[in-house]
Amino acid sequence: xxxxxxxxxxxxxxxxxxxxxxxxxxxxxxxxxxxxxxxxxxxxxxxxxxxxxxxxxxxxxxxxxxxxxxxxxxxxxxxxxxxxxxxxxxxxxxxxxxxxxxxxxxxxxxxxxxxxxxxxxxxxxxxxxxxxxxxxxxxxxxxxxxxxxxxxxxxxxxxxxxxxxxxxxxxxxxxxxxxxxxxxxxxxxxxxxxxxxxxxxxxxxxxxxxxxxxxxxxxxxxxxxxxxxxxxxxxxxxxxxxxxxxxxxxxxxxxxxxxxxxxxxxxxxxxxxxxxxxxxxxxxxxxxxxxxxxxxxxxxxxxxxxxxxxxxxxxxxxxxxxxxxxxxxxxxxxxxxxxxxxxxxxxxxxxxxxxxxxxxxxx
Numbered sequence: 001x002x003x004x005x006x007x008x009x010x011x012x013x014x015x016x017x018x019x020x021x022x023x024x025x026x027x028x029x030x031x032x033x034x035x036x037x038x039x040x041x042x043x044x045x046x047x048x049x050x051x052x053x054x055x056x057x058x059x060x061x062x063x064x065x066x067x068x069x070x071x072x073x074x075x076x077x078x079x080x081x082x083x084x085x086x087x088x089x090x091x092x093x094x095x096x097x098x099x100x101x102x103x104x105x106x107x108x109x110x111x112x113x114x115x116x117x118x119x120x121x122x123x124x125x126x127x128x129x130x131x132x133x134x135x136x137x138x139x140x141x142x143x144x145x146x147x148x149x150x151x152x153x154x155x156x157x158x159x160x161x162x163x164x165x166x167x168x169x170x171x172x173x174x175x176x177x178x179x180x181x182x183x184x185x186x187x188x189x190x191x192x193x194x195x196x197x198x199x200x201x202x203x204x205x206x207x208x209x210x211x212x213x214x215x216x217x218x219x220x221x222x223x224x225x226x227x228x229x230x231x232x233x234x235x236x237x238x239x240x241x242x243x244x245x246x247x248x249x250x251x252x253x254x255x256x257x258x259x260x261x262x263x264x265x266x267x268x269x270x271x272x273x274x275x276x277x278x279x280x281x282x283x284x285x286x287x288x289x290x291x292x293x294x295x296x297x298x299x300x301x302x303x304x305x306x307x308x309x310x311x312x313x314x315x316x317x318x319x320x321x322x323x324x325x326x327x328x329x330x331x332x333x334x335x336x337x338x339x340x341x342x343x344x345x346x347x348x349x350x351x352x353x354x355x356x357x358x359x360x361x362x363x
Contacts, residue, residue: 003295004288008037010300011277013100015040017256017284018047021057024084036292039092041085042104042159042197042256042282044137045337048078049344052351062348063355070345071108073352078105079129086131093133098193098249104159105129106137109337112162118147119154126156135159135195139334140172148172152179157193161256162333164199165326166227169253172196173234176251180243190248195280199257200224200270202329208262211318217265219315221273223322224255225308228276228301235278254280259287268295276301 004014016029016038023029032038052058058077065076082103093101105125111118122136138147139162151158152175160172173196180190203220211219231253234240244250258270258281266272267290271281275297283291312322 002036002292003297004037004292006297007271007275007281007291007295008039010275010297011279012275013039013252013280014288015042015102015254015280015282016288017042017259017282018051019043019081019085019103020051020054021081022055024081025057029085029088032288033088033092036288038288039096039100040089040102040280040282041082042137043078043082044106044161044340045109045344046340048074049340049347051081052077052344052347059351059355062352066352066356070348073348074344075105075125075128079125082134083129083131086133089133098133098191099252102133102135102157102159102193102195103131104135104137106161106337109139109334109341112139112141112334112337113143115143115146115150118144119150122147122151122156122158123154135193137161137197139330139337140168140196141330141334142171145171145175148175149179149182152176152192152194153182155183155188155192159254160194160196162199162330162337163197164203164329164333165223165322166230167323168326168330169196169198169227170230170234173231173251177239177243180248184243184246190243190246193249194251195254196251197254197256197282198224198227199329199333200255200274201257201259201261202333203325205261206325206329207315207320211315211320215311215314215318217260217262217269218311219320220257220270222308222311222315223326224274225301225306226312228253228274228279229306229308231279250278252278252280254282256282258282259284272296272298274301275299 065073086103089101107121135157137159138144140160163169176194183190200220204217255274260267260269271291
């Protein structure tokens, strides 16, 4: 049995952490769904920036939407791709009762610290898309927590992104639960789905060369294991059980940033270490293909066997201040997406001007 199928059968959803128009047109995404057990897809500004710079697949759409501002032009292009992807995942979405088969679109990274504009844009994009299986991605920054709660209360499915620690995850989960509880109080259906995306490999990149060799590439996994324990404890809590009894879904924990950044490490390092039931792993295309080719599904993470506490203690003894680093990684992640967003809009502007110049009679 292929490793991707074995991981899916073990209870973990495999999502693809990329999208390109070529992938939709050449049948690759359909192949991944059919043959590699892929059941969802995520995107972010960096992914779209890279896609737009690769070839000319978007040129016709750029011209078609040229009367829009650059921000709106980008969202139109993104929704064209995501609508096609969402249609491919729709049978999975229906078959799993909405637990799986999702695609994701992120709000503008410029809004990461601005809750009110985030709430407005999340609602607007959700309404504009009109897709039953589209998550709107909102960063789980401290100001973003208000936007998450309000968006869930408004019935917008949310992928909480840029989470780096157990504490950040629990804060995002609390915002989700508050949104559902308010819906119940107002007599509204609590069936609003969400995932919480914990970024893994960036931890190890951040401490590279600063810790003893035996700790190399172990921090991200330890943080993830600790978060998985908290996730399971929360799922079993009276608060969540009450909501589930009223028809609410459980917010699913998602492993993000699971591509291996250290060339000396196994290219399936994070996927294999974080095989866990009732979770999602969204992985770059190269990581997915590597895992399909030579990945192994070993022991799954369990509720009661943990090395993470002792490993994290070793990192503290090596001088790593975990809470401060988590906050730093979240800020840097938000800044990185802003950089990609600005690059993306600059690329769109340049491409649009170039296309106008190529039109017959243009001066």
